[in-house]
Amino acid sequence: MSGDREIDEILQRGADGGRITPEEALLIYTDAPLHPLGEAADAVRRRRYPDGIVTYLIDRNINYTNVCVTACKFCAFYRAPKHAEGWSHDLDEILRRCGEAADLGATQVMLQGGHHPDYGVQYYEQLFSAVKAAFPQLAIHSIGPSEILHMAKVSGVSIEEAIRRITAAGLDSIAGAGAEMLPDRPRRAIAPLKESGQRWLEVMEIAHRMGVESTATMMMGTGETHAERIAHLAMIRDVQDRTGGFRAFIPWTYQPENNHLKGRTQATTMEYLRMVATSRLFFDNVAHLQSSWLTTGKDVGQLSLHMGVDDLGSIMLEENVISSAGARHRSKLTELIWMIRSADRIPAQRDTLYRHLRVHRTPADDPTDERVVSHFSSIAIAPSGVAATR
Template identity: 70%
Template structure:
């Protein structure tokens, strides 16, 4: 642990030993020390984002066992948003101060590259300053299959149509033993990493994620981190790492295995120590709640996530933690940090040096979970 605090690289064996045996509070202090060294004069700042997750379809052929959101093709509860509805939701987000849209959805068998290009171009034409941090490695694999293209061709066309960066969606766990158990129809972990590496080399950065708690071993958790670090060594294209926990409601796994908050905080801290080549570490309030989110800022995280103006996928499986912008700022400030709104590139949009810098309370600026298939009149 002291070697990591001093700035030396630790290997996977050492990371596993820290994850399983290091005293919890000492591990947190070590991760916080590494965070403070990395951010230097900005170490007192913790960031948040205002964004909207727009799920364009719930139709999916992948049928992941942990997912409560998808419906198979031709299911009576299946739906796909029109471009007009997607633009309407983008407009609402912009009006509320969002700087980013995360467009994600199921692997619909009828949606090829042309559909995604049309959506991205329409958004960029209507809202040129709105960042499209959207899709992920799994969507690229799916589009390549449906459209008969290579991964590189898909990425270039999405980029040219307006995609700014990829989300870390679809990573789940990259170790194939467990990945095959929870998502047998999804691409392998190696293929997901291949897509991300290809994107990075084409100038499209991304985030990396990890869904923990589906039955993976401690060693597999560390191996997931190792695989990400290995690609990052070659490309430098992962902007942030975002671990979150599997949610047990309404899916086939049914919560037979779960990750505890302590396991999560230990993983967060080890990620800060081990992923020495990834700058930003985001804690998942959505799946663990505000208290654990705030604690994460003392276990290596520099970012508290977003005020999600809409989220439908993880909440379908039971994540019901909600907060508004004022609560987000309060959580950061009472953790002893200075709150700052950021953009997708982690540049500061607004720093709340004192409470006088906080915006007026707006009840609309809150995380919102909805059944958009029911809510929207324009779903087809």
């Protein structure tokens, strides 16, 4: 088969819901013309979501500590134990932030933090149970496999016991955080002290088998090859074939400021959009595809809605981790809705389970609360409510 005919056949098969191999995914990622690639991916979205709805979420990313022993080279957020800029928020401050989020209509909190040397399972039990008791309306979609491995190690318990105890305390689902790049070579280059990609997936698989679902992410643009990006997708798809526990795939682009990775370049807009479309065609077993307007910008986020994306993610009432590394895009509820509608889609607020809470079929249905705005802090600005440093 000639190259063009082979690409056409792969795109058609993917658009029709057929499975494409990793080798075929690499071929279309690198060689398919952009418009046919995007059209094929958008055909998948239309078949899965014929109502034309694109969802968004109101949530707040609350960081309990920036103290971390894992020292990932790409991370601008963490501080080593005993660093003068290390901080931890006490429970009152975390609950205050949850309360603000609830007042603004948030349905989810993402509690994330560094691998603090003292934080074992008991810390997370206390944190999640306090948030759940005070704000039962907030889904706790939080932490990731890296935090679970860390807390299990600190407490000397199994992965299963850690997951059982923190879900009993209130954790609803696990964030896809910490996936970065899963294949060994690029992962070791950017996060040598972090668990392997295989171990990250093992924790997800254990959680899925225990009935705890999650999302999956990919951070692209730290020097990995195209083939390694596709290998990352294949590793996730293999687990999903066995568990079905990944609700969504969320690719985002590495942000290059204030970290220890020197000389790396970000993924380009074209690479990002091609990855969005390729992943929609490749993940025949993952329901939702979310784009990352925070890292790529709102214009690219809006373009992605024509390349297979069905979810624009969160307004992010607070985000500190990726913004510390240079992501400066902000939005607000009314703008996010406008972005979706002007891309010729129907906006709808969703919850953590992707259920539609409010469908805005016409502008008359739109919320008008101008207080629902993205807030980002910077490593240059001391966070409020700092309870302790170490």
